[in-house]
Amino acid sequence: MKYRSLLALLGAFVSCLLYHTESVAQSSASKPYSSAAELANRLKSLSNRYGTFANLQSIGKSPGGKDIWLLTLGRGTAAQKPAIALVAGVYGPHLAGTELAVQLAEKLLSAANQDSVARLLSSKTFYIFPSINPDAQEQFAARPRYERVGNNTATDDDRDGRLNEDPFEDLNKDGLITQIRVEDPTGTFVASKDDPRVLVKADPAKGETGRYVLISEGTDTDKDGAFNEDGAGGIDLDKNFTFDYPFFTPGSGEMPVSEPESRALLDFLYKAPNVYAVFTFGPYNNLSEALKFDRTKTIRRVITGILEKDAPVGEQVSRLYNGQTGLKDAPAMPPTKGNFAQTAYYHYGRFSFSTPGWWVPKTTASTDTTKGKSNAKPSDNEDVKLLKWADANNLRDVFINWQPIEHPDFPGRKAEVGGIAPFARLNPPVSLLNDAADKHLKFLTAFVRQMPEIDVVNLRTESLSGGLTRVTAQVINRGLLPTGSEIGDRVRFVPKMKVELRTGNGQTVVSGRKRILRSPMAAGESMEVTFLVSGTGRATLEAGNAMTGIKSIDITLR
Template sequence: MMKKLRYFCIACCLWILGMPLFAQPLISFDKYHTTTEIQQMLKKLQQSEPAKTQLHTIATSPGGTPVSVLEIGKNLEDVPAIFVGANFEGNVPISSEGALAFAKMLLDSAKYTEKIKWYIMPLPNPDAAKGYFEGIKFGRSVNDFEVNNDMDDVSNEDGPDDLNGDGIITQMRYKDLEGSFVISDKDSRIMTKADKEKGERGEYKILEEGIDNDEDGKYNEDGIGGINIGISFPHLFPFEKKEAGKWAGQSPESYEIMRFIFDRPNIAMVYTLGSSGFCIVPPKGGRKGGANLSNIKIPGRYARMLNADPQKSYTMDEVIALVKENFGGEMEITPSMIAGMLGLGAAVNPLDEDLKFYTKFSEDYKEYLKEKNFDTERLDPTPAKDGSFELWAYYHLGVPSFSMNLFTVPKVKEEKKAGEGDLSLDDVEKMSTEEFTALGEEKIDAFLKANNAPDRFSAKGISEMMSSGKFTPKQMVEMMKKMPKPKKEGELSEKDKALLAWSDSEWDGEGFVAWQSVKHPEFGEVEVGGFVPYLESTPNPEAIDSLLQIQLPWLLQLSEKIPSVLFADEKITDLGGGVYKLEIYIENKGYLSYPIAMGERNSQPAPIVITLDGEVDFLEGISRTPLGSIGGNQVKKLTWLIKTDKKPTITAKIESAVFGTDVKQIKIGG
């Protein structure tokens, strides 16, 4: 009896001790998680829904850490998929937290996983990500791949050094007659370039904190010589940067990521969580060296064939019209065909048709954030870098690629000074055209001047353009917010102001290391200080959960814009003599076209094909017909002339690597 009682007491104790474990949430977001913890969290998420999830280990980093992708929807077939990657550079830890939180959102709600498969990769660059947790922090972005940056006999022999022993690598400044920096007279913490036009002469040189370890006269030129996965993809691969690697995909992480995606042609959309932000700022154009599809010169040999003027510039639409007029007939002519024929080269700027949806979704996202009372007056996200995953997904895969920056530092709200006018951008944004133009030229000019509008903006010109309907006050304000603000004479930059204010208010002043004098073996007396790593990209842990809960649901809403291509209807006309005209209507119920303009240009992703199988002869049309492009919320008609002496049933199929197969039985002559 006593033995049974003892077992009972032990069991009760174990049950009581175990209660908090069962009561805890599956995963929480109240701190930044190490690479090991992230792997454990992925396993927990997979084990919570084993029937619908699978954990893929697609690569091992040079440092020996697995790179994992969580598949949500392994039970689904013939459905489109969305790939979500985060923290490719390894120095934006909140984006890894965001990917995990997003996976949890998907598993908590069946709505977004019924007809879409998801692939979630929170940590593609684990070697760099561990830098946030190391004893000496410097914003590490490279993995453990051995690269000899200075091409001598030894690798990694001259990296940064913690001269003041604070566990942070910042900057060092020292006086030098050839220096180009001076201490700002607005804030002694900030160094600014000497303004020669104002008669200033540089007093200081600035270097990353460190010494010449290998005594070659250079400083920190051969530190951790790894590869930055965030800039190691093929589009605009930055060959000149050693940290990108010798070629795209040199490191196993980026190579296996591309292989994983190419092996899954059903991926129809890509999300990237990191430092850029296509969700709030549409992707930028203006890059040189690519194909200019709005200003095409037709070479002489083709101009003669098309009855075109070789001296004239044409748009892509005009060239397509010329080709159709002379050779096309009913054949579909695409921009990719024209680009290949004329040798226009690679596209390096987003296409106009795609910018339309990027711009619309950006405006919608801003409205969404306003409804959530989320402050959007923050520093702009970092533009997407050459060789980045998000650019590769758009330009090479030809799919909608959206990036989201989960945190940037709030801008400093300037107090109005006397004489600067009473109107703010927010005031004008709410006005109608009539209300704005009624202000009069004096008030409008004061508003434009107070908000650093370019000189070409005049009250008279703006009022005339608004009255003619060219744009509204809201559109003007949006344009003014995107313009780089000129630095006011003698003042700190907007970024320096914001970072200093953020350091003072949220980091108790510890976001900036005060300049401290130390002895340097080469320069003698130097001062070490500056902004600390991760200040700009990494909020305090207690803010993580709220930032994720507010912003990530927007990605769920974007997933509803994915194309959905299905049979809509068919029509059969008996022409007599056993000849029939068959018309099949295909509809795209999604908002986005398939493919998007970039996908159409580079023939990626795979085309949709309509197949007909039955006992018929084709007089016009073929049994396998490419659908071509189909716009969002559009219906497209395909037509065949067929002959049969029976009344067969034709099996019509929509075959697609993205959407799977949709089948329809069509009775001929019945």
């Protein structure tokens, strides 16, 4: 009897444990992306809990009054160590980048007491900007939910003298803004042969004629023939930076860096000479596949292509990224004009790498077991790939089924609302980003281990007649990456490599330059320096710059 009671009790305990585990898993799987307030609480919690390693500050306010946060990780004085800048949330709909940036900070700090991580935080600084465009990102938590790219700057996008007069409307009252397809013989869209839920442009070369007009969900409020072209959401910050700025383009702003968010980010970076490289989480990818050197783009007055010495570095980092993360089948993601990641390279002069951090994984085609052959060739349409992956993973909130409605602008015609849910293309369920964060943390720490390391070796002093001492030494870059980019040599804001003999009272350098400034040193490169010094006592030889750290060695002059 007691045995049965014990079994029953044990069974009840296991059932409760399984129920709790399942509830936690469901809660994690359904956890939404953070609102601006929730993000602030997460960052403040990190700063309060790990005060020795983390410092949180607001570097500005968005037009909507939200803080633009900077979380600085590292031990000691941040500005005196080589740094990495990690930037996310420049493109408003890319919530996954913000989540990855915060998770990276959480994972680093939670392991701060491990020797390897402690050494990392003691020797390097991490500047993390998790959400540069909080006004746009807040639309995920608002109603109706739609993919908003602009901040709260009021703009007259259609140039009719009125502001925000033609916004989206939630016609089917589901809290989401999707699309409307209207059957029309003048339409240019047809249902995809790979997935009829997806509309694609009709291809006359294949004998296709359009069947649908495709518009955003809403009405033509101002009766100008355009739908929802002037709603809330003003400037797309990833079009507002200085490189290749798209003048007179809706959403780009009145001028480069016109917005307080983009200005706050650049103001900080230009005052941070210790930043060695910039990593961006955004819908531009030069990490999975490195940029190729194209001489025709580098000989113009305005350089528009990666420089010759920087291209191999990009390839090296790309191999490191692919090897450490194991991510494959990345979609093509070219940069927009005026985006941040390119500005960080061409104008800020640092190595600049960008990745979305997550993309739709390749879904393995099913096999016909009777004939031993796979099904039709996988579609190259990104929406079809997304839906196939969502179906395979039983994700139900990715697609909104087409639903008939009466549209006031199309009386008597069949109109349906539906399509890909807002934010679904770039942002998986939050629970799926934990693995991606682990992979990117592995890559980031591997990158930091390859950063330049300046050392002074083979120091020799030789006493000469007349109170002179000859000092000879070799300066070497022990790292696997150069001490700076080639483009940085053309940008005046980037510190030069410096070798300097600091002398004391009664000491004079009579031969050799006391201070040597030079271009970046390649990985493993060394240089010999010689000084002829008059006087006795102690002097100091220093080598490096803010991006590499300064190596100093004491010298005794006899």
